[in-house]
Each structure stands twice: as C-alpha cells, then as structure tokens.
Amino acid sequence: MHYVFCIIDPLYGVFGGIYYIDRVYTRASFTQTNPQLSVSDYFKWDSNIIFPLLMAFVHVAWLYFLLRYLEVRKYGGDTKDVVGCVKKKGPVSVVPETNDDVIEDEDEDVATERSRIINWNPAVDKAPVVMVKGLRKEFSKRIKNSGFCKKVPDTVKTKVAVRNSTFGVEGGEVFGLLGPNGAGKTTTMNMIIAEEGPTNGKVTVAGFDIRSSLSDAFQAMGYCPQHDPLWDVITTKEHISTYAIMRGIHPIDVKGITQFFLKSLRIEEHADKHAKKLSGGTKRKLCYALSMLGKPDVVLMDEPSTGMDPRSKRYLWDTISSCFRGTERGGILTTHYMEEADALCNRVAIMVNGQMECIGSTQRLKDRHGKGYVLEVKLQVVSNDSAELEDRVEGLDEFVQGVFPTSERMECFGERITYKLPQSDVTSLATAFSALEQGKMQFNIEEYSFSQSTLEQVFLEFAKRQKEEEIDDKDEELVKAEAAKERSNSARRRLNSQHSRTGYSNLGAEADDITAQVKKPAVSTYL
Numbered sequence: 001m002h003y004v005f006c007i008i009d010p011l012y013g014v015f016g017g018i019y020y021i022d023r024v025y026t027r028a029s030f031t032q033t034n035p036q037l038s039v040s041d042y043f044k045w046d047s048n049i050i051f052p053l054l055m056a057f058v059h060v061a062w063l064y065f066l067l068r069y070l071e072v073r074k075y076g077g078d079t080k081d082v083v084g085c086v087k088k089k090g091p092v093s094v095v096p097e098t099n100d101d102v103i104e105d106e107d108e109d110v111a112t113e114r115s116r117i118i119n120w121n122p123a124v125d126k127a128p129v130v131m132v133k134g135l136r137k138e139f140s141k142r143i144k145n146s147g148f149c150k151k152v153p154d155t156v157k158t159k160v161a162v163r164n165s166t167f168g169v170e171g172g173e174v175f176g177l178l179g180p181n182g183a184g185k186t187t188t189m190n191m192i193i194a195e196e197g198p199t200n201g202k203v204t205v206a207g208f209d210i211r212s213s214l215s216d217a218f219q220a221m222g223y224c225p226q227h228d229p230l231w232d233v234i235t236t237k238e239h240i241s242t243y244a245i246m247r248g249i250h251p252i253d254v255k256g257i258t259q260f261f262l263k264s265l266r267i268e269e270h271a272d273k274h275a276k277k278l279s280g281g282t283k284r285k286l287c288y289a290l291s292m293l294g295k296p297d298v299v300l301m302d303e304p305s306t307g308m309d310p311r312s313k314r315y316l317w318d319t320i321s322s323c324f325r326g327t328e329r330g331g332i333l334t335t336h337y338m339e340e341a342d343a344l345c346n347r348v349a350i351m352v353n354g355q356m357e358c359i360g361s362t363q364r365l366k367d368r369h370g371k372g373y374v375l376e377v378k379l380q381v382v383s384n385d386s387a388e389l390e391d392r393v394e395g396l397d398e399f400v401q402g403v404f405p406t407s408e409r410m411e412c413f414g415e416r417i418t419y420k421l422p423q424s425d426v427t428s429l430a431t432a433f434s435a436l437e438q439g440k441m442q443f444n445i446e447e448y449s450f451s452q453s454t455l456e457q458v459f460l461e462f463a464k465r466q467k468e469e470e471i472d473d474k475d476e477e478l479v480k481a482e483a484a485k486e487r488s489n490s491a492r493r494r495l496n497s498q499h500s501r502t503g504y505s506n507l508g509a510e511a512d513d514i515t516a517q518v519k520k521p522a523v524s525t526y527l
C-alpha cells in the first residue's frame with residue numbers, strides 16, 4: 001500500500017519520506033540512549049525512505065511539465081517548447097516570427113508601414129521603441145459533439161483575433177490603436193505586455209524581445225490597463241509610493257516623486273483616501289500615474305480617460321502630451337473617444353476584425369478615408385407653405401450640384417439640409433466659400449456650415465465593415481439554432497390553436513423536442 005500511495009499521491013512522497021526519516025530516528029531512540037545514526041542508516045531500502053523521496057522527485061518533474069504544457073496551451077506557443085525549455089539551448093521562443101498570412105488589398109499606408117518595419121536596418125535606422133512584426137493571435141475552442149454518435153469528433157473553432165499586424169512606435173510618439181468592440185486592440189496590447197502569447201510574430205519593446213528578454217522588456221514598460229488594478233484599502237499616496245519602490249526608485253526619492261504625481265495630476269486632496277473611495281476619474285488618473293513611475297521607455301494606455309469629466313479629461317490629455325512630446329518615450333493608446341485620439345496621437349491605426357485597415361496621422365486618415373466635406377444649410381423660414389419650401393430645397397439642390405458636381409443630399413429635416421461633398425469637388429476653399437456666399441443671398445440661407453469629415457466619421461465607416469463581416473461570418477450552426485427556435489415557436493403556436501379544439505395534441509412532443517435542441521444547440525456563439 002505504501003508503494004501505491006507513493007505512486008498515486010504527489011504529496012505522499014514528500015510527507016511519507018519525512019515521516020519515515022522521523023520513524024528511523026524514533027526507533028533508534030528506543031533501542032539506544034544516545035542514537036548515533038549515519039546517512040546510510042536512513043537510506044536503507046527497508047527504512048522506506050528512498051522510494052517516497054524518489055517518487056517526490058518524479059512527481060515534481062511530471063507536474064512541472066504538466067504546468068508548462070498548460071501554460072503553452074493557454075498563452076500560445078509550441079508544445080515542443082515544454083520539453084525544449086529544459087535543455088536551455090538557444091532562444092526559448094519557438095513562436096514562428098514570420099507570418100505567411102497574405103492580406104489582400106492591403107491599404108497602401110499599412111503596406112508602407114509593414115515594409116518600413118520589415119526592412120528596418122539597425123545599422124542605419126533609429127530603432128522604434130516598440131516594434132510589432134507579423135503579429136497574429138488565434139483563439140481556439142473545442143466544441144463537444146453533442147450528438148449520440150461518439151465517433152463524430154469534437155469540432156475545434158478558431159477565432160483569429162489579430163491578423164498579421166506590423167507597426168512601429170517611435171520615441172516621442174503616441175500611437176493610437178482604434179477600432180470597434182472586438183476588433184483586436186486589447187489582444188494586441190496583451191501580446192505586447194506578454195499577457196497573451198502570440199500565435200505568430202515578434203514584439204520588441206525598447207529593443208528587448210518580449211519572449212527572450214521579458215524581464216528587461218518589463219522594466220522598460222509602463223501599463224495603464226482598462227480596469228483599475230488598485231487595492232481597495234490602500235490610499236492614493238501609498239499606491240504611488242508602493243509602486244515607486246517596486247519600479248526600483250530609490251527610497252530617498254519616493255516621497256518627492258509621490259508629491260510630484262499627486263500635484264501634477266491634481267489629486268492632492270485625495271492623497272489620503274482609500275482607493276475604494278475614489279471616483280472613477282481619480283482612479284484612472286492614479287492608474288496613469290502608476291504607469292509612468294520609473295520613467296519607462298514605453299507606456300501602454302488602455303482607455304486612460306474613461307469615466308472622467310470633460311475638464312479632467314482635458315487636463316489628463318495635457319499631462320499625457322507633455323510626458324511624450326520631445327522625449328524618447330513612446331506610447332500606445334487605445335480609446336473609443338475620437339477627440340482623444342485626435343488630441344493625443346501622432347499616428348493612429350484603425351483595426352477591424354483583427355486587421356489593420358489604415359494607419360497614419362489623423363489628418364491623413366481624414367484626407368484619405370474621409371468622405372470629403374459636409375455642408376449643412378439652414379434656410380430662413382419664409383412661409384408655412386410646404387410646397388414652397390420643397391421648391392426652395394430643389395433650387396438649392398441644383399445650386400449645390402452646380403458648385404460641387406458630385407455632391408449628394410444626405411438629410412433634409414424641414415429647413416435643415418445636409419450635403420456630402422466629395423474631396424475632388426473642393427479644389428479651392430476660397431472658391432467654395434465665395435460660391436456659398438452668393439447662394440446665401442439667392443436662396444435665403446440663414447446660416448451654413450462647411451466642414452471636413454471628422455475622425456469619428458472615418459471611424460464609423462470602418463466600424464460598419466466590422467459589423468458587415470460579423471454578419472457574413474455568422475455561424476452556420478447559429479442560423480440552424482435560430483431556425484430550430486422558429487420551428488419550435490411555430491409548433492407551439494399550432495399546439496395552442498389545436499389545444500382549444502382537441503384538448504390534446506402530439507405537437508407538444510414536437511415542440512418540446514425542438515425546444516430541447518434549442519436549449520443545448522451545438523452552436524458556437526464564440527466566433
């Protein structure tokens with residue numbers, strides 16, 4: 001029995017070994033007044049110590065490999081790495097750095113950025129502070145075969161969260177990562193901070209490969225995550241000083257640095273409040289302060305101003321800008337606020353379905369992907385006659401078309417009319433304005449506004465694609481489940497109508513049968 005326990009119970013090996021060591025000594029103390037035992041007395045086979053201790057080592061070894069295997073399964077990588085890491089030969093990373101996923105019809109700016117990073121020459125070019133090359137992340141999910149036939153294998157669904165992303169962030173630059181929900185921004189961030197392992201690709205932070213020099217990369221990095229990783233019963237001041245010590249700041253400087261951050265973020269009055277009592281905006285400011293401690297070369301900010309009032313937001317923006325402008329520090333920012341991206345980012349990239357759709361300065365994106373200009377006109381109210389208003393609107397349409405030949409009317413609410421003007425129609429702003437001034441008199445225009453498309457409009461155009469593709473990708477099984485649900489409902493409707501006539505119907509069985517299928521469909525809502 002002793003041997004069986006040694007084999008099946010990992011803890012028995014350790015505790016059994018200790019127990020038998022003690023037993024050898026206790027036995028000897030019964031027979032000798034002053035027991036003098038040598039190592040060989042303990043390590044006799046019949047003392048039952050060797051086998052449990054041997055098995056303890058075996059358990060440690062296989063549990064180690066099991067943990068490594070589970071880690072690789074969860075965070076990505078090659079399962080061969082589980083054994084390879086023991087040899088410690090060469091770099092640990094086995095994640096393929098190359099990515100063969102060819103993205104068709106890639107935007108020319110995205111392709112230019114890709115070739116800039118791929119052809120980066122360390123001898124000639126200055127190194128970007130963050131370099132992301134061919135990054136890909138797949139999430140897999142095993143869907144159990146819910147049928148009776150055990151021979152049908154489980155299906156494995158793969159979700160590509162990030163597809164062949166390549167970009168670099170320069171010192172002094174804030175790089176914005178935008179995209180609708182589920183576009184892959186957080187997954188990209190998680191791969192940069194090594195929270196998730198990539199399926200393919202390479203990330204370097206301040207010149208350190210995050211796979212092979214993780215500790216160095218971490219020292220060069222500050223991270224302000226989306227959620228607030230604060231301790232409830234620790235004060236604002238204590239948070240800053242604790243993180244400062246963890247970031248390697250000398251204890252003599254900690255007090256001064258804490259005061260500096262409290263003052264510069266205007267949170268001095270909350271210095272002695274517990275984190276759980278802070279408002280959402282103050283928590284975000286504190287998280288930002290924590291990410292900046294220790295002068296990191298790279299700061300990753302995941303929606304830093306969420307929950308802040310407009311005044312605090314603008315103050316934080318000023319602080320962020322001054323922390324990066326003219327320095328060698330680079331930042332990556334994800335946000336859902338387009339004005340934040342416009343205010344802070346030197347360049348932005350918009351991701352859709354895991355793929356980078358465009359990249360460049362916000363002005364470049366507006367110029368290339370915006371819908372040109374928007375003209376909003378408000379006509380004066382002359383009478384209550386709707387026919388007369390219609391005539392005036394038609395006249396205005398003709399006039400606008402005369403000035404901007406390919407313009408389109410977008411909306412018309414009473415006297416307010418909005419036109420979309422393609423970029424190509426506006427060759428000179430001066431000509432456009434003088435024509436509009438003439439029209440103002442002619443058509444009794446009360447006021448008009450003429451503006452360029454905003455980043456928000458550009459974003460919405462891309463966000464629409466994500467939705468469309470999501471609908472295209474709709475899981476076949478989900479469609480089947482919806483159809484089954486519809487069949488179930490119609491069976492129930494028929495059942496109800498028959499119940500009143502017959503009091504009994506076998507349609508009940510049909511409906512329940514179909515409902516059962518709907519309750520546990522072999523559906524993946526995962527993709």
Ligand SMILES: Nc1ncnc2c1ncn2[C@@H]1O[C@H](COP(=O)(O)OP(=O)(O)OP(=O)(O)O)[C@@H](O)[C@H]1O
Pocket residue numbers: 139140159160161179180181182183184185186187188
């Ligand atoms: N651990 C995971 N397992 C499976 N799928 C995941 C996992 N994490 C993310 N995904 C999927 O990957 C895709 C990208 O998710 P991600 O969180 O990166 O998007 P996001 O752009 O950050 O969205 P949000 O703006 O809502 O934060 C989504 O479809 C998501 O469902």
